[in-house]
Amino acid sequence: HAHDLATLLDLEGVAVRSGHHCAHPLMQFYGVPATCRASFAFYNTFAEADALVAAVHKARSLLA
Numbered sequence: 289h290a291h292d293l294a295t296l297l298d299l300e301g302v303a304v305r306s307g308h309h310c311a312h313p314l315m316q317f318y319g320v321p322a323t324c325r326a327s328f329a330f331y332n333t334f335a336e337a338d339a340l341v342a343a344v345h346k347a348r349s350l351l352a
Contacts, residue, residue, distance in 0.1 A: 289321070289322065290306040290307070290321070290322035290323050290324040291306045291307075291322065292351060293306065293324045293344075293347055293351065294306035294324050296343070296346070296347040296350060296351070297324075297340075297343045297344070297347060300339070300342075300343035300346065300347075301339070301343075302326075302339055302340050302343045304324050304325060304326045304340075305324070305325045305327070306322055306323070306324045306325070307322050307323075308322060308323075309323065309325060326340055
């Protein structure tokens with residue numbers, strides 16, 4: 289579940305947003321209960337992007 293992923297990423301120091309993201313009708317239409325969103329800005333570094341990828345890989349191994 290997206291909230292589980294967000295919690296595991298938080299434990300790795302990676303901040304993401306999980307839920308409907310103000311798009312509940314669209315989520316219902318596609319049958320998606322929730323999503324997990326990472327947002328980037330001009331000030332994010334490659335190291336932060338790499339940390340996100342590493343944390344997702346770690347979470348995937350725990351949730352699989």
